[in-house]
Amino acid sequence: xxxxxxxxxxxxxxxxxxxxxxxxxxxxxxxxxPLRALVSAMRxxxxxxxxxxxxxxxxxxxMTHADIIRHTVAAFLAxxxxxxxxxxxxxxxxxxxxxxxxxxxxxxxxxxxxxxxxAKAAAVLLLLxxxxxxxxxWHPEQLFLVLGxxxxxxxxxxxxxxxxxIIELASVASGFILRAYAGAAASHIYVSTWFLxxxxxxxxxxxxxxxxxxxxxxxxxxxxxxxxxxxPGFLHSALTLSATVVVTGYCLWAFDTSSTGLSSIHHxxxxxxxxxxxxxxxxxxxxxxxxxxxAEAPEDLLLHxxxxxxxxxxxxxxxxxxxxx
Numbered sequence: 185x186x187x188x189x190x191x192x193x194x195x196x197x198x199x200x201x202x203x204x205x206x207x208x209x210x211x212x213x214x215x216x217x218p219l220r221a222l223v224s225a226m227r228x229x230x231x232x233x234x235x236x237x238x239x240x241x242x243x244x245x246x247m248t249h250a251d252i253i254r255h256t257v258a259a260f261l262a263x264x265x266x267x268x269x270x271x272x273x274x275x276x277x278x279x280x281x282x283x284x285x286x287x288x289x290x291x292x293x294x295x296x297x298x299x300x301x302x303a304k305a306a307a308v309l310l311l312l313x314x315x316x317x318x319x320x321x322w323h324p325e326q327l328f329l330v331l332g333x334x335x336x337x338x339x340x341x342x343x344x345x346x347x348x349x350i351i352e353l354a355s356v357a358s359g360f361i362l363r364a365y366a367g368a369a370a371s372h373i374y375v376s377t378w379f380l381x382x383x384x385x386x387x388x389x390x391x392x393x394x395x396x397x398x399x400x401x402x403x404x405x406x407x408x409x410x411x412x413x414x415x416p417g418f419l420h421s422a423l424t425l426s427a428t429v430v431v432t433g434y435c436l437w438a439f440d441t442s443s444t445g446l447s448s449i450h451h452x453x454x455x456x457x458x459x460x461x462x463x464x465x466x467x468x469x470x471x472x473x474x475x476x477x478x479a480e481a482p483e484d485l486l487l488h489x490x491x492x493x494x495x496x497x498x499x500x501x502x503x504x505x506x507x508x509x
Contacts, residue, residue, distance in 0.1 A: 218299065221292035222306055225275055226268035232483060233363060234263045239383070240368035240375060243446060245507045252371045258320045259327055259370035263363060265314030266331055270338040272307035276300065277342055311335070318370070326369035334362045349413040353391050353422075360387030376444035378437035382430060389426035389467070390482045395419055396474040397482075416475075423474060427467050434463050446506070456506035462499040466492060 216224065237259050238247070246252045275282065275293045282294035292298035315331060318324035341355045364383040368375045396419040399411050438460050441447045446456045469492055470482050485492045 216292065216297050218297070218302055221298040222302065225272055225292040225298055225303060226306075226310070227271045228264075228268075229487070230267065230271070230483075231264050232486065233360065234260050234267065236360060236363040236383075237263060237367035237370075239364050240373050240379065241371055242503065243379065243507065244368075244373050246371070246373065248508065255321055255370040256367055258317050259366045262314045262317040262327065262331060263334075263366060265310045265317065266334060269307045269310035269314065270335065270342070272303050272310070273339070274342045276303055276307070321370060323372065324370075326372065327366060330362050330366045330369050334359060337362075346408070347410050349410055352410055353388065353395070356391045357384070357387035360390060376437075378433060378440060378444060381433040382437055385426050385429040385433060389423065389430050389470070392419055392422045392426055393470050393474045393482045396423055400475060420475065423471055427471060431464055431467055435460055446503075453506070455502040455509070459499050459502035459506065462495040462502070466495045466499070469495070 238256060241247050241252050241256050247256070272293075275291055278288075279294050279300075282288040282291055285294075288294060293300070293303050315328065318327045318331070321327065337355055337358050341352065345355045346352050361384055364379075364387075365375065367373070395411065395414060396416070398408070399414060399416060399419060402411075436445075438446050438457050441453075446459075447453045469489075470485060473485055473489075474482075486496060
């Protein structure tokens with residue numbers, strides 16, 4: 185009944201036909217048990233971002249080693265737990281604002297389907313488990329540091345940085361960068377300059393693309409306050425800038441035959457260099473999508489768009505053939 189009352193209030197203030205209230209309650213706010221509500225609040229859909237953890241060991245050509253696989257899986261699970269704890273922390277802090285939001289009001293905590301006490305206990309438990317998982321590694325110090333930095337940056341983002349123009353872009357992008365670096369930290373893999381350039385600006389590209397799609401779809405300030413401080417022109421320029429560095433950096437990384445590049449003497453050069461093609465096409469596709477009337481966030485494209493999924497698979501296949509064949 186709590187969910188129906190929320191929808192009814194929303195309908196009253198937005199002059200929605202009362203006959204549609206029940207349908208809205210069933211389609212947008214289905215009844216969920218506390219366990220299902222907790223799983224929803226943990227955002228398992230966002231765990232796809234943790235796939236970045238595989239990039240460093242995969243590019244280094246060591247993903248066939250049992251220890252590397254174990255360390256990479258440990259880092260992935262640790263980040264899933266810690267990231268979910270941060271999502272719970274965010275929803276607990278923003279519950280009042282979420283209840284006034286047209287879509288966020290249906291989140292598990294804001295809708296009342298997940299009790300505060302359960303959410304707080306789950307956040308603490310997930311955080312403890314996330315920091316306990318690295319003990320499966322021989323030398324977990326670097327992964328501990330990466331996880332700690334992620335928590336500090338995320339907490340600061342939730343508390344105040346998310347409303348600071350430009351800085352919030354860098355803060356969100358750092359989450360992607362730390363995920364990618366975690367894969368290297370877990371197995372103590374050397375990270376080249378090209379890797380850092382591509383990952384850093386690739387992360388910024390994804391975040392700006394997400395903001396651009398939000399602004400195009402919902403308008404300034406509709407989903408987050410900071411959007412009112414961005415213009416379509418600025419976001420387009422930022423997207424173009426970051427895309428240019430990503431493509432240039434990846435091309436240099438792919439064609440570099442030294443020990444810091446993908447095309448070292450241990451790799452098959454042709455597939456590695458051909459991997460540039462799906463990267464460039466994916467970047468163009470994301471730019472096009474972020475500026476269209478039916479704009480989608482980059483992670484939504486990867487989850488739902490078949491063309492982007494095929495491009496990703498082609499890139500992964502080229503990288504695998506060039507590195508492991």
